[in-house]
Amino acid sequence: MATDFSAEIKALRATMDSVREVTDLDSLRTQIADLEQQSGAPDLWDDPEHAQQVTSQLSRANAELERVEKMDSRIDDLEVLAEMGQEENDADTIAEAEKELAHVQKAVGELEVRTLLSGEYDQRExxxxxxxxxxxxxxxxxxxxxxxxxxxxxxxxxxxxxxxxxxxxxxxxxxxxxxxxxxxxxxxxxxxxxxxxxxxxxxxxxxxxxxxxxxxxxxxxxxxxxxxxxxxxxxxxxxxxxxxxxxxxxxxxxxxxxxxxxxxxxxxxxxxxxxxxxxxxxxxxxxxxxxxxxxxxxxxxxxxxxxxxxxxxxxxxxxxxxxxxxxxxxxxxxxxxxxxxxxxxxxxxxxxxxxxxxxxxxxxxxxxxx
CATH class of the missing domain: 3.30.70.1660 (Alpha-Beta Plaits)
Structure with a gap:
């Protein structure tokens, strides 16, 4: 049975909407700006423990933001690939789109699970x-x-x-x-x-x-x-x-x-x-x-x-x-x-x-x- 790319991509975007809502990207960007300001302070490394904490938090926050933004871009690319394959009736392109769809579904599922980790200590090592x-x-x-x-x-x-x-x-x-x-x-x-x-x-x-x-x-x-x-x-x-x-x-x-x-x-x-x-x-x-x-x-x-x-x-x-x-x-x-x-x-x-x-x-x- 042919893959309904339109329905699958719509479902992925709906999941990403809930991921963005939980992640609260605006707050995340504000946090990144604040941490970047702290990390640029000339006396940051006077207190190595605090400096390590600031740089670690900044790295985590940037990775979190990039993870969400890259996934949106990846879904857009998948949509273009699927449309191209269907318009040209190209079996190889459709097969490639199906393969990428499976990878994106797995990655979005992992992101969704990450949003469930909201316990007091869940972010810890x-x-x-x-x-x-x-x-x-x-x-x-x-x-x-x-x-x-x-x-x-x-x-x-x-x-x-x-x-x-x-x-x-x-x-x-x-x-x-x-x-x-x-x-x-x-x-x-x-x-x-x-x-x-x-x-x-x-x-x-x-x-x-x-x-x-x-x-x-x-x-x-x-x-x-x-x-x-x-x-x-x-x-x-x-x-x-x-x-x-x-x-x-x-x-x-x-x-x-x-x-x-x-x-x-x-x-x-x-x-x-x-x-x-x-x-x-x-x-x-x-x-x-x-x-x-x-x-x-x-x-x-x-x-x-x-x-x-x-x-x-x-x-x-x-x-x-x-x-x-x-x-x-x-x-x-x-x-x-x-x-x-x-x-x-x-x-x-x-x-x-x-x-x-x-x-x-x-x-x-x-x-x-x-």
Missing amino acids: AVVTIRSGAGGVDAADFAEMLLRMYLRWAERHGYPTKVMDTSYAEEAGLKSATFEVNVPYAYGNLSVEAGTHRLVRISPFDNQGRRQTSFAAVEVVPLIEQTDSIEIPENELKIDVFRSSGPGGQSVNTTDSAVRMTHIPTGTVVSMQNEKSQIQNRAAALRVMQSRLLLLRREQEAAEKKELAGDIKASWGDQMRSYVLHPYQMVKDLRTEYEVGNTSAVFDGDIDGFIEAGIRWKRNQERDNA
Whole structure:
């Protein structure tokens, strides 16, 4: 059946109208003008932290404006291409227009999802921690598979990442790993990945070839910024130092540079060992601790509001996604019902569909509970 380009382009423009409305381009341009004025101040770099903040905000704002304006131009070009192909009845040009239509629809869908990320911390960078759960060595192996999946996802998009801590299991895999994704909206995107992930497969570690179910937990917190008011009194922190270690218990550091930080009132624990010095690991651990306590404070405030409103619904539930490799191949999100049969692609970082479906699901949940 021939593509109705007119209807498809009309739908794209309608979506872009709502994107522009939410983005508020006039306010964005005003913000850019103000930031450009600040960035041109001769004494800007007298305060390097403030300067970094201004230049980062300016870069983000310009990228946001360019993203929307370029998409409008791309839709206009698509319309011209489609009209040319139809007027000349040129099959090659029509095929090219159909291909571009699919690309533009995907890009506009991603832009639309971005407008749904309007939570207090959604624009932040993210700190992700993966922990192996029930399932022994298979769970540890699963945790390592998830770490690779998220790092490959970030790599596909050109997002910078930094692995902050890795705790290796005895036989194979990871007990836990913590990494940062240093790009705006990383938290808004990855927050929907938080929860319990389940793997079902024939265990490569079972010499009888039995099917094994294992679990891993994913925690996602927003990276704190200088403006966040999270002060932790020193008497609330317990700090232990130890030697960093690699796979199989091999020492990778001959000094006590690794740091384990415990927040005594909440029992929150953060370990850091991937920086070169104890001072660097301590600073990194404190930053992640502040991020976790910031999210904890937000969750407590949300819980209090729910209690006042009489809302006793469970939130997302523990198990949010299943990765089945045997007896069939499928990855399925249990909240959104989104599923994919190509498990290899998912473990290689192709998870945008899950993230997009999760963001839409989360926004619908928030609307229902409002």
